[in-house]
Amino acid sequence: xxxxxxxxxxxxxxxxxxxxxxxxxxxxxxxxxxxxxxxxxxxxxxxxxxxxxxxxxxxxxxxxxxxxxxxxxxxxxxxxxxxxxxxxxxxxxxxxxxxxxxxxxxxxxxxxxxxxxxxxxxxxxxxxxxxxxxxxxxxxxxxxxxxxxxxxxxxxxxxxxxxxxxxxxxxxxxxxxxxxxxxxxxxxxxxxxxxxxxxxxxxxxxxxxxxxxxxxxxxxxxxxxxxxxxxxxxxxxxxxxxxxxxxxxxxxxxxxxxxxxxxxxxxxxxxxxxxxxxxxxxxxxxxxxxxxxxxxxxxxxxxxxxxxxxxxxxxxxxxxxxxxxxxxxxxxxxxxxxxxxxxxxxxxxxxxxxxxxxxxxxxxxxxxxxxxxxxxxx
Amino acid sequence: xxxxxxxxxxxxxxxxxxxxxxxxxxxxxxxxxxxxxxxxxxxxxxxxxxxxxxxxxxxxxxxxxxxxxxxxxxxxxxxxxxxxxxxxxxxxxxxxxxxxxxxxxxxxxxxxxxxxxxxxxxxxxxxxxxxxxxxxxxxxxxxxxxxxxxxxxxxxxxxxxxxxxxxxxxxxxxxxxxxxxxxxxxxxxxxxxxxxxxxxxxxxxxxxxxxxxxxxxxxxxxxxxxxxxxxxxxxxxxxxxxxxxxxxxxxxxxxxxxxxxxxxxxxxxxxxxxxxxxxxxxxxxxxxxxxxxxxxxxxxxxxxxxxxxxxxxxxxxxxxxxxxxxxxxxxxxxxxxxxxxxxxxxxxxxxxxxxxxxxxxxxxxxxxxxxxxxxxxx
Numbered sequence: 001x002x003x004x005x006x007x008x009x010x011x012x013x014x015x016x017x018x019x020x021x022x023x024x025x026x027x028x029x030x031x032x033x034x035x036x037x038x039x040x041x042x043x044x045x046x047x048x049x050x051x052x053x054x055x056x057x058x059x060x061x062x063x064x065x066x067x068x069x070x071x072x073x074x075x076x077x078x079x080x081x082x083x084x085x086x087x088x089x090x091x092x093x094x095x096x097x098x099x100x101x102x103x104x105x106x107x108x109x110x111x112x113x114x115x116x117x118x119x120x121x122x123x124x125x126x127x128x129x130x131x132x133x134x135x136x137x138x139x140x141x142x143x144x145x146x147x148x149x150x151x152x153x154x155x156x157x158x159x160x161x162x163x164x165x166x167x168x169x170x171x172x173x174x175x176x177x178x179x180x181x182x183x184x185x186x187x188x189x190x191x192x193x194x195x196x197x198x199x200x201x202x203x204x205x206x207x208x209x210x211x212x213x214x215x216x217x218x219x220x221x222x223x224x225x226x227x228x229x230x231x232x233x234x235x236x237x238x239x240x241x242x243x244x245x246x247x248x249x250x251x252x253x254x255x256x257x258x259x260x261x262x263x264x265x266x267x268x269x270x271x272x273x274x275x276x277x278x279x280x281x282x283x284x285x286x287x288x289x290x291x292x293x294x295x296x297x298x299x300x301x302x303x304x305x306x307x308x309x310x311x312x313x314x315x316x317x318x319x320x321x322x323x324x325x326x327x328x329x330x331x332x333x334x335x336x337x338x339x340x341x342x343x344x345x346x347x348x349x350x351x352x353x354x355x356x357x358x359x360x361x362x363x364x365x366x367x368x369x370x371x372x373x374x375x376x377x378x
Numbered sequence: 379x380x381x382x383x384x385x386x387x388x389x390x391x392x393x394x395x396x397x398x399x400x401x402x403x404x405x406x407x408x409x410x411x412x413x414x415x416x417x418x419x420x421x422x423x424x425x426x427x428x429x430x431x432x433x434x435x436x437x438x439x440x441x442x443x444x445x446x447x448x449x450x451x452x453x454x455x456x457x458x459x460x461x462x463x464x465x466x467x468x469x470x471x472x473x474x475x476x477x478x479x480x481x482x483x484x485x486x487x488x489x490x491x492x493x494x495x496x497x498x499x500x501x502x503x504x505x506x507x508x509x510x511x512x513x514x515x516x517x518x519x520x521x522x523x524x525x526x527x528x529x530x531x532x533x534x535x536x537x538x539x540x541x542x543x544x545x546x547x548x549x550x551x552x553x554x555x556x557x558x559x560x561x562x563x564x565x566x567x568x569x570x571x572x573x574x575x576x577x578x579x580x581x582x583x584x585x586x587x588x589x590x591x592x593x594x595x596x597x598x599x600x601x602x603x604x605x606x607x608x609x610x611x612x613x614x615x616x617x618x619x620x621x622x623x624x625x626x627x628x629x630x631x632x633x634x635x636x637x638x639x640x641x642x643x644x645x646x647x648x649x650x651x652x653x654x655x656x657x658x659x660x661x662x663x664x665x666x667x668x669x670x671x672x673x674x675x676x677x678x679x680x681x682x683x684x685x686x687x688x689x690x691x692x693x694x695x696x697x698x699x700x701x702x703x704x705x706x707x708x709x710x711x712x713x714x715x716x717x718x719x720x721x722x723x724x725x726x727x728x729x730x731x732x733x734x735x736x737x738x739x740x741x742x743x744x745x746x747x748x749x750x751x752x753x754x755x756x
Contacts, residue, residue: 081687084658090651104688111655115688273468277489280462309459310482310493 001037001073001098005057006066007089007108010042013055014083016238017046019210020053021079027124032076033083034123035096042067045126046079051207052126053214054239074120075104082106085113127241129225129232135169136193138219139235145176146208148187148341148368153205154180164202166249169195177252178205183334184252184371185341199226202249207231207242214240256371257357260350262323265363266300266316268347272339274314278304279332281312289375290332294321304332319346328354329377335360338370379415379451379476383435384444385467385486388420391433392461394616395424397588398431399457405502410454411461412501413474420445423504424457429585430504431592432617452498453482460484463491505619507603507610513547514571516597517613523554524586526565526719526746531583532558542580544627547573555630556583561712562630562749563719577604580627585620592618634749635735638728640701643741644678644694646725650717652680652692657710659683659690667753668710672699682710697724706732707755713738716748 017033025031025048034045041058059067075098086094089108097105102117137145146165154162159181166177172191177184211233215222223234226244233240278290282304290304298318305311328351339347344362351358360370395411403409403426412423419436437445453476464472467486475483480495515523524543532540537559544555550569555562589611593600601612604622611618656668660682668682676696683689706729717725722740729736738748 078687081658085655088651088655088658090655110694111652111690111692113655113659113688113690115659116686273466274489277463277466277468277491280459280466281491281493308494309456310491312489312491314489316488 001035001075002070002096003037003042004068004070004093004095005042007086007092007094009057009066010094011086013042013044013057014086016055016214017044017053018079018083019214020046020048020051022048023080025049029076029118029122030124031079032118032123033079034074034076034120036074036120037067037069037072039069039072041069045123047124047126049124050204050243051210052239052241054126054241056237058237073098075102076118076120076123077104077115081115085115126239127227127230127232129227129230129241131223131225133197133199133227134223134225135174135191135195136221136223137174137189137191139215139222140217140219141189142222142224142233143212143215143217145174145187145189146212149176149178149185150205150208150212151337151341152178152180152183152185152370156180161202161245161247161249163206164204164245164249165208166202166252167199169197169199171195171198177249179250179252179255179371182331182373183338184255184369185338186252186256186369186371188367193221197226200249201226201231202245202247203231203242204245207240211240211242214238255357256359256369257350257352260323260352260359262294262321262326262351264294264300264321264349264351265319265346266349267319268339268342268345270316271300271302271347272336274302274316275332275335275339277314278302278312279336281306281309282332288332289329289377291327291329291377293327294325323351324353326351326354328358329375330358330372331375334372338372342368342370379413379453380448380474381415381420382446382448382471382473383420385464385470385472387435387444388472389464391420391422391435392464394433394592395422395431396457396461397592398424398426398429400426401458403427407454407496407500408502409457410496410501411457412452412454412498414452414498415445415447415450417447417450419447423501425502425504427502428582428621429588430617430619432504432619434615436615451476453480454496454498454501455482455493459493463493504617505605505608505610507605507608507619509601509603511575511577511605512601512603513552513569513573514599514601515552515567515569517593517600518595518597519567520600520602520611521590521593521595523552523565523567524590527554527556527563528583528586528590529715529719530556530558530561530563530748534558539580539623539625539627541584542582542623542627543586544580544630545577547575547577549573549576555627557628557630557633560709560751561716562633562747563716564630564634564747564749566745571599575604578627579604579609580623580625581609581620582623585618589618589620592616633735634737634747635728635730638701638730638737640672640699640704640729642672642678642699642727642729643697643724644727645697646717646720646723648694649678649680649725650714652694653710653713653717655692656680656682656690657714659687660710666710667707667755669705669707669755671705672703701729702731704729704732706736707753708736708750709753712750716750720746720748 091109095107104117106113225232303313346363469487473485482495484491603610681691724741
């Protein structure tokens, strides 16, 4: 194996596949990045066996030579050292050559590294994914879907299925749901391209977070291929595999109240900032709890009280308050995260009494819903 | 006590004095910030008893009203809560009012905080510093002096005196020295203003780091007042007190070799980057050691070798190599920190054999010197 490559392209691909590599693996070869050089280009692979990422650098792109291939071949190089080395090379081109015994030379200008490589034959094979069952989404929509739901997955392994996002496809409708049993985030979207099959799978939140970091913000289509135990996201020159979580995702539809007793419409940013301020003095107490009360004249009062520190109270002018008078306590953290995930300048909150979950939606957008359980404070 | 103040000015002063406040104090009142309101303005104080910082906000500045004072008085407010509150207030003005029992109201727009304050009479008095013994330096020169020396202080409390920077004034010459006994940084400067007295004190490295963060980058003069056990830095509207370290600083002058056997002149950045690259594979081994060898034709070879990982070798073209042939090993970390502290595009290194300390200087600047002890590798 011997090739010369543009350093920037190599650095970018290494950074991408590095997101799947962990130093905490029990499988030594997975601490490495696999390089596979063919006449077409260089394929880099990183994996922690839950997530696998493959990045392809074509030999030629739009008539420009990216890689000059002298000999094809494969090698596995220590991910941490290899990634630090390529970042700090002195010139814009790098020559990589494998000698006997997996000894690998990395040459740029007058700097020459000699790294101990590992046998690529020992690197696990990536899952074979049948591309029968797939659909496409614009990349930026996929990133938005992830951003608006993944924060609500459970951080606890008590119920492993809740650490993932439930992705459902029925007809041309895609639904993403995440819940940690204290709050729930749901986002729906229309799939504009042809859909083959119906799906109901749970993708680990961690996988979606890593995927989101790698994807560029553009509207290029990304293919989503679903099998029994794997999901594959296919973008240009990039394959992202994740295992699926096993088990049935709870039916959350009956959690969402069909009717409400108090409806409030308020400016998102004003509401968010008032809760943020009230939470400053609530931080010391359990669960970061703040209190909301409806007052006369479309006024909402946000307050918190921690006797050993002090108290805070703030009034906000709502656009409308309809229905019963209400006093309710909730986690400031959950409501702030929900508000940040919503789009639009105004939100509507539907309350069903102080003891029942409440629902936050953008004023003129029903594709997105945030549900939060209140906190009992007496 | 009751006053209204521009929020930005209050935020800035709180951030400054907060640098002296630690939550790890055993004296509860020092977890607070003292506010002292007189007819002239508001003085804020933070202290951890080693460092004390006082920031003054004048009632009026250049004809603009910064503070509207209704009632004078004093209060101590929890530093963490107070600083977070003022940062997140909704409007550009804040009203602060102390009621009975040290209850303090912080009001901005429709947000109203009620913080439990503490009695300002219990706050320790700042040291009284006689302003007899003082001299002045431009602020940016003081910051440079700190930056070029403080990184070399000892991180270990084994010899507490080495955790400080030795500051000496003789005539109009100021010398700052820091050493952790493996390397030494020395910087000299001329004092352009009148100097009262001669000094030889040791200022804690931590104090100088905090001071440097607070000072703006300008050439306004800053007064340095030295007493037996305190140093006071006086800038506009800012007082920064630090205790001095007790004990005699070691005489370091005899550590600096008077002659050399091999002299190398090289481009600073090229040399720094080659050492950085060589250190990538040296990281795993003890002390981050790299090796330098002089070769024929004014060439320097930088290399490192960690058998379990690999090796790296790089050649650099020096501008000149005079004297004996040399092979020497040193800590990449120490040399890189020394090179970053030096100014100028080229450096000269004076070696006195593989076992003796070597000295790095900027090519045409003798005000600054970095001395480093080599590492025995056999």
